[in-house]
Amino acid sequence: MGCSSCSTAKDGQPKGCKNNGTCGSDGCNKLTVFDWLSNMSLPNGEKPFDCVEVRFKNSRKEFFRNSENLSLSIGDLVATQATSGHDVGMVTLTGELVRVQMKKKKVDYKKPDLPKIYRKASQKDIDIWQKCRNREEEIKKRAREIAIVLKLQMKISDVEFQGDGSKATFYYTAEERVDFRQLIKDMAKAFGIRIEMRQIGYRQEAQRLGGIGSCGRELCCSTWLTDFRSVSTAAARYQQLSLNPQKLAGQCGKLKCCLNYELDVYLDALKDFPGQDTKLFTEKGMAFCQKVDIFKGSLWFSYKDEPSNWHVLSKDQVLEIVAKNKKKEKVASLEEYVTETLPEVEKVFENVVGQDSLTRFDKPKKRRNNRNNRNKKKKRNNYKKRPTNNA
Incomplete structure (x- = not known):
């Protein structure tokens, strides 16, 4: 999110356009809209849509009727109708996409009392x-x-x-x-x-003020997220996240909106997956579920008398044992169903930069001095061995 005037100034300091999100290129603005119909012409006899979308400070957007048939494009500053007086905003969308946006926001474009655009903002207005x-x-x-x-x-x-x-x-x-x-x-x-x-x-x-989230990127609500859905702790439970309020809360103090992003995928995967409260009855004893990996399709079970000894079973194997238990049949033991797991390969982190030690500059280097001393000694010995000419 940066326009062409947000370049770097002297000494590597960011210059910034200093327009507070109101630059003409619409690149520094929140909730920027791309008009993918801008290069398409209307059919013959079709009039352009007479409503435009105007953005004011931060993320506030409203729809206005272009009753004066002004030639408007994205980035133009316009004077719009207000309750009393006039307001100044920036055009963010024109054409047929405005009709789609109004339908999405449930705004009737046929209303006669829809606010109007007075004119393009003059220099005095700006x-x-x-x-x-x-x-x-x-x-x-x-x-x-x-x-x-x-x-x-x-x-x-x-x-x-x-x-x-x-x-x-x-x-x-x-x-x-x-x-x-x-x-x-x-x-x-x-x-x-x-x-x-x-x-x-x-x-x-948080949407109006903006900020940087724990992921290191700008807040979703201040850049692209337009609708707020309710987020509950059940979303964290389905994704097997620790219920730590410090990690699950965002800058607004509420649960993070990103907890809902992958929730549907987890719910689809859990439809035919055994619950975490599943109990398996064997001749060796009753086993409890200790851990679940949804996407690998693995479950870890341990006997009641041996809670530290875990056995890995696949989803199909657990469903098979549960079906037998419903028929009041017990399996011999979990060891018969344990899947063969490959040994985990230990990750070796290579030093790609070539920096072996953080204290490599603490000790002075003596190689160069020793080499210089050896060269001096060779010169002295050669000078001593040089024959002298007696006159």
């Missing part, structure tokens, strides 16, 4: 917009100080100005209901603008 964007961090800090003085149990996470600078939306998170009437009065008096408070969840907060 200057006012950028000036308001530069004030957001300062106002957010001041708003947090006011909330602390009023002893409100809430966290103001983000501030978004309207394009004309007449209104600011404060996004906050709170565990309980908050009475912020006095807060609105104090902020309206301090900032001289109209205030709107909007409560969001912890996942939405």
Whole structure:
């Protein structure tokens, strides 16, 4: 995620476009959309779709009607209709794909009250917009100080100005209901603008602010993930993950969304797989399941009297023993069914860089000095053996 102006500056420092996700190439933006129908022309007599998708700060996107038939393309800044005044946003999608997106978001494009696009943003609109964007961090800090003085149990996470600078939306998170009437009065008096408070969840907060996850990549919710599905601890149990809240929780403090990515594959594999609570009855004694490997199709069982001695069985073998137990038949022992396992090959990590020891530079090298000393001795001996000419 980087545009052509996000190159490297002097001394290897990242230059950055400093547009805070509003560069014209749309490469630094969150939830960037690729228009794969841009090179295709419409059939004869077909009018272009008159709605466009506009993105505002962070991941907020809305649909507007292009009633003025403006020639718009991805990356254009436009002045759009707002509740009062106008807002400034960037066009992220045009054409027939907007119809698909509106259908997906369940927005009726035939509604007569769909907000409109006034015009392409002029330089004056852009200057006012950028000036308001530069004030957001300062106002957010001041708003947090006011909330602390009023002893409100809430966290103001983000501030978004309207394009004309007449209104600011404060996004906050709170565990309980908050009475912020006095807060609105104090902020309206301090900032001289109209205030709107909007409560969001912890996942939405992480989506707006962004960050780096434990995998080392940008958060899925701030780059490509658009819908939040509920994540439960059952997803971790199906995938045989340790129920450690520190490892399973993301930056938002909730369970990681990536726990659902491979869940369907595990559920399909577990359809005809014996449960982990399966018990096998043998003449030698009852055996319990200790470990399961779903994709290798292996299960480890141990006798009740020998819990440290594990026996590896395949899925089919376990199902066969379970079928016999249902008929009240006992097998002789688990040793008859143990699969032959190949010995694990110990991995030998080779030193591909050639650095044998971390302390290789601690001891001074003496080879070069010894070689120089030997060369000096040879020169002295040769000089002594040189014949002299007596006159």
